[in-house]
Amino acid sequence: MIQISRSSDARSKSSDPEVTRRSGSTKKTSRVLAVSTLLPLYRRRAAIVPPSLPVATSRFRRSFSPSHPHQFEAKVSCPICKGPVREKQVKGFKRLLLPFIAKEEQTQTACNKTMPRTTTVECPGCPPLRAITFDSLGLIKVVEARGERGGAPSVVERWGDPDASKCVLAASFDDTKHDPLLAVARKNGLIEIINSLNGDLHVSIPNVGDAGVQPEDDGIVGLHLFKRRRQESLSRSCTLLTCSTKGNASMRSIEVSNPAESTSVDSIKSWNVCGSGTVLCSKVDGNEKYALFGGKGVEVNVWDLEMCTKIWTAKAPPKNSLGIFTPTWFTSATFLSTDDHRKFVAGTNSHQVRLYDTSAQRRPVMSFDFRETPIKAIAEEPEGYNIYIGNGSGDLASVDIRTGKLLGCFLGKCSGSIRSIARHPTLPVIASCGLDSYLRFWDIKTRQLLSAVFMKQHLLEVVFDSNFDDKEVTHAASDVLVQEPQNMDEIQEDETETEPVKRKKTPKVKDESKKRASKENEESKKLKSKKKSKRVKAESDD
Amino acid sequence: MGVKRKKSEAEELVEGGKSNDKNIESSYKKKREILPSMIKNKEKRSIVHAKMKQEKKLEKRKKLKARDANEKRALELGEEPPPRAIPRTIENTRELDETVCRPDDEELFAGNDADEFSSVLKQERTPKILMTTCRYNSTRGPAFIKELQAVIPNAHYFKRGTYDLKKIVDYANKKDFTSIIVVHTNRREPDALLMIGLPNGPTAHFKLSKLVLRKEIKNHGNPTGHKPELVLNNFTTRLGHRIGRLIQSLFPQDPEFRGRRVATFHNQRDFIFFRHHRYIFESKESKGSDSKVKKVKDAKGEKIAQERVIARLQECGPRFTLKLISLQHGTFDTKGGEFEWVHKPEMDTSRRRFFL
Numbered sequence: 001m002i003q004i005s006r007s008s009d010a011r012s013k014s015s016d017p018e019v020t021r022r023s024g025s026t027k028k029t030s031r032v033l034a035v036s037t038l039l040p041l042y043r044r045r046a047a048i049v050p051p052s053l054p055v056a057t058s059r060f061r062r063s064f065s066p067s068h069p070h071q072f073e074a075k076v077s078c079p080i081c082k083g084p085v086r087e088k089q090v091k092g093f094k095r096l097l098l099p100f101i102a103k104e105e106q107t108q109t110a111c112n113k114t115m116p117r118t119t120t121v122e123c124p125g126c127p128p129l130r131a132i133t134f135d136s137l138g139l140i141k142v143v144e145a146r147g148e149r150g151g152a153p154s155v156v157e158r159w160g161d162p163d164a165s166k167c168v169l170a171a172s173f174d175d176t177k178h179d180p181l182l183a184v185a186r187k188n189g190l191i192e193i194i195n196s197l198n199g200d201l202h203v204s205i206p207n208v209g210d211a212g213v214q215p216e217d218d219g220i221v222g223l224h225l226f227k228r229r230r231q232e233s234l235s236r237s238c239t240l241l242t243c244s245t246k247g248n249a250s251m252r253s254i255e256v257s258n259p260a261e262s263t264s265v266d267s268i269k270s271w272n273v274c275g276s277g278t279v280l281c282s283k284v285d286g287n288e289k290y291a292l293f294g295g296k297g298v299e300v301n302v303w304d305l306e307m308c309t310k311i312w313t314a315k316a317p318p319k320n321s322l323g324i325f326t327p328t329w330f331t332s333a334t335f336l337s338t339d340d341h342r343k344f345v346a347g348t349n350s351h352q353v354r355l356y357d358t359s360a361q362r363r364p365v366m367s368f369d370f371r372e373t374p375i376k377a378i379a380e381e382p383e384g385y386n387i388y389i390g391n392g393s394g395d396l397a398s399v400d401i402r403t404g405k406l407l408g409c410f411l412g413k414c415s416g417s418i419r420s421i422a423r424h425p426t427l428p429v430i431a432s433c434g435l436d437s438y439l440r441f442w443d444i445k446t447r448q449l450l451s452a453v454f455m456k457q458h459l460l461e462v463v464f465d466s467n468f469d470d471k472e473v474t475h476a477a478s479d480v481l482v483q484e485p486q487n488m489d490e491i492q493e494d495e496t497e498t499e500p501v502k503r504k505k506t507p508k509v510k511d512e513s514k515k516r517a518s519k520e521n522e523e524s525k526k527l528k529s530k531k532k533s534k535r536v537k538a539e540s541d542d
Numbered sequence: 543m544g545v546k547r548k549k550s551e552a553e554e555l556v557e558g559g560k561s562n563d564k565n566i567e568s569s570y571k572k573k574r575e576i577l578p579s580m581i582k583n584k585e586k587r588s589i590v591h592a593k594m595k596q597e598k599k600l601e602k603r604k605k606l607k608a609r610d611a612n613e614k615r616a617l618e619l620g621e622e623p624p625p626r627a628i629p630r631t632i633e634n635t636r637e638l639d640e641t642v643c644r645p646d647d648e649e650l651f652a653g654n655d656a657d658e659f660s661s662v663l664k665q666e667r668t669p670k671i672l673m674t675t676c677r678y679n680s681t682r683g684p685a686f687i688k689e690l691q692a693v694i695p696n697a698h699y700f701k702r703g704t705y706d707l708k709k710i711v712d713y714a715n716k717k718d719f720t721s722i723i724v725v726h727t728n729r730r731e732p733d734a735l736l737m738i739g740l741p742n743g744p745t746a747h748f749k750l751s752k753l754v755l756r757k758e759i760k761n762h763g764n765p766t767g768h769k770p771e772l773v774l775n776n777f778t779t780r781l782g783h784r785i786g787r788l789i790q791s792l793f794p795q796d797p798e799f800r801g802r803r804v805a806t807f808h809n810q811r812d813f814i815f816f817r818h819h820r821y822i823f824e825s826k827e828s829k830g831s832d833s834k835v836k837k838v839k840d841a842k843g844e845k846i847a848q849e850r851v852i853a854r855l856q857e858c859g860p861r862f863t864l865k866l867i868s869l870q871h872g873t874f875d876t877k878g879g880e881f882e883w884v885h886k887p888e889m890d891t892s893r894r895r896f897f898l
Binding site: 136137139162163164329349350373374376392393394411413415416417435436437454456457458 | 640641647648649650652653655656780871877878879880881882883884885886888889
């Protein structure tokens with residue numbers, strides 16, 4: 001026992017200076033820190049900061065919790081380069097980071113309110129972007145993330161009424177600056193062309209197949225809205241490539257006009273992709289001259305769209321060492337780069353990813369396995385050699401296609417099959433969606449989840465709107481141009497003013513509510529803790 | 543402006559500091575006490591620990607007594623008794639979940655109308671269940687199946703034989719079954735349950751544990767052949783809602799209340815507890831000083847006042863616990879199946895996160 005007491009003495013001595021320092025520093029800690037005294041000790045220690053550091057840094061310090069050493073980097077990253085922010089940088093970035101800080105503070109206070117520490121989803125927020133999702137009830141939802149909202153994306157618009165027969169099977173997006181259009185194939189056999197800015201329906205045409213074929217039996221799997229041809233011909237017409245599960249591919253050009261007027265469908269070119277089997281995936285290459293089709297019992301074949309001829313068919317890989325032959329069942333495919341139509345990647349139902357090179361051989365150049373469920377979505381990096389693959393159990397990974405090496409997985413509690421992956425044309429962001437009805441945005445380099453939006457329905461397709469970003473920037477630029485002649489300092493002040501005012505307001509409101517609550521307590525109970533009384537006093541000093 | 547802000551911040555700092563000082567001091571004092579975990583001798587440690595525990599217990603008892611006394615006094619004085627503190631549990635500090643269903647969500651109802659169970663739940667099809675087992679099945683397995691058949695009306699047991707599950711699904715589709723239940727047994731003990739909605743409904747895979755058969759329940763009752771009532775508790779999120787509907791589609795939607803038979807699926811912290819009860823309403827003679835309601839009734843008729851209706855429960859049938867492992871889109875397909883929800887280890891980072 002003696003020994004024990006001595007040791008404890010020694011401990012207290014050693015900790016003495018620390019305590020004095022701490023008590024000295026606590027005089028200048030913020031009120032939020034007073035709340036933080038409720039935290040367990042090790043967190044509190046992290047919360048207390050020497051007074052010399054700027055306020056913003058102290059905030060960052062608070063976000064650092066020893067249980068998750070990566071949290072610091074994950075939560076606070078530079079909005080421009082996505083790199084972790086060091087303490088020195090913070091001062092400079094303070095203005096830029098303010099929305100992030102404010103958001104963080106909210107989460108922090110929320111954490112403190114529900115006292116037992118709960119882990120929140122760490123989302124550093126998104127760069128400004130606009131994505132459009134299509135779901136199983138035929139709804140089209142627009143998700144936007146804006147800089148001023150702290151980068152949290154949210155559903156902005158919803159087009160269409162929930163109707164299961166209008167379930168979206170395929171969608172294609174013509175991403176031009178002037179008059180962007182959206183083509184959507186529905187389960188009831190209609191193909192709709194929609195203005196992607198306001199959701200106005202331009203044309204709705206029935207999928208004319210062979211006579212006597214029900215649209216439900218022969219759903220559309222592949223849809224492509226051609227881009228360049230529309231730009232060339234300034235007349236309001238567009239060209240569509242559709243492909244149904246039974247292999248009926250057709251190309252048609254449509255006059256885009258008001259839905260009230262009769263739409264003229266002219267120049268239908270149609271052909272049959274396969275004799276038997278079901279087509280499950282189709283893709284058009286970047287130059288829009290070639291298309292590939294593949295499916296269950298259908299080997300991947302590449303077609304020349306101008307001549308409407310099959311130019312290449314894949315050959316099934318040989319039996320394996322046990323003499324077992326895996327039946328062909330392609331579930332997804334994509335061309336590797338926009339310029340080259342010769343190389344493409346296909347994913348199979350037997351969780352294999354295969355790289356084909358049409359100029360080399362008919363069998364896959366390379367193939368590798370990914371996990372244990374079918375590959376459901378593949379997206380390529382336009383400039384680079386990475387591909388993104390998503391499978392039936394919600395695993396998303398990026399792979400270097402030159403070597404077939406797994407670069408890393410995107411971890412984010414994704415629990416449902418991934419149906420679609422989209423790569424943002426300019427920003428280093430990909431979006432994935434699927435049966436768990438979440439739309440997730442990921443950073444490519446760090447492979448971190450930027451944010452997840454709950455969309456309520458099974459999502460089937462997602463596309464990015466690249467023009468949104470441009471608009472934002474131009475708006476911002478024009479604003480600055482207007483203000484510039486006045487005074488630079490003023491502008492800066494304005495900018496700094498707006499943010500802190502917001503931040504200051506919120507705690508004040510909270511204080512008031514606290515006051516009210518405490519007063520009510522007084523009335524009802526006439527019993528209060530010492531702490532509360534102190535806090536009330538402090539506020540009355542305010 | 544920046545300067546201004548700093549000033550106010552500084553004020554806050556000073557104010558916060560005052561209350562902080564005390565807290566830190568007190569915590570510091572506590573630190574100096576000898577914690578039992580610091581004692582190395584086990585015997586002494588356990589003595590100290592026992593002492594502390596006893597003290598804690600006494601303290602708690604004192605607190606409770608004081609509270610009760612307070613309440614009593616308040617009642618005597620005719621005041622409102624102070625509200626009882628709600629204990630903090632894992633459920634009521636559950637992590638915020640945006641997927642929790644709201645009654646005003648029109649998309650939810652539209653989704654419900656469109657989903658695979660709607661034809662059964664709207665009574666367009668009568669539920670007809672095919673029950674089967676895994677390939678090797680003995681002792682507890684068949685007994686469990688028998689009892690499950692007693693719980694779920696219109697359930698037909700088929701011997702598994704050596705058929706593939708996919709072929710069984712095809713067969714059941716042809717024979718107009720609405721769902722399939724597969725009981726998986728391991729070492730003669732049922733340990734998994736597979737529910738497949740037909741014709742294209744989802745497949746739910748549950749872990750089954752804590753199985754208690756009817757025989758092992760004391761004072762158990764024997765169920766009648768009436769269609770049971772169904773109680774589904776706490777299926778709150780979208781996933782939970784879907785699982786709830788899957789379970790609901792196993793039972794007929796027109797219960798016979800004469801049978802007074804209830805099957806309960808109660809979800810708590812993602813575990814689904816199944817119980818099967820018979821209930822009865824009994825009228826008992828009540829004592830004079832009961833409540834005001836009775837006195838009001840007194841004015842109407844004296845006979846009613848003396849009688850009080852109580853419900854009594856008797857448990858019958860099996861008792862077991864389910865835990866969802868995965869929910870698959872479409873019918874059973876292990877190789878090419880797509881999952882709507884799979885449990886992954888990375889989801890288990892918090893005790894307060896629940897999915898159902």
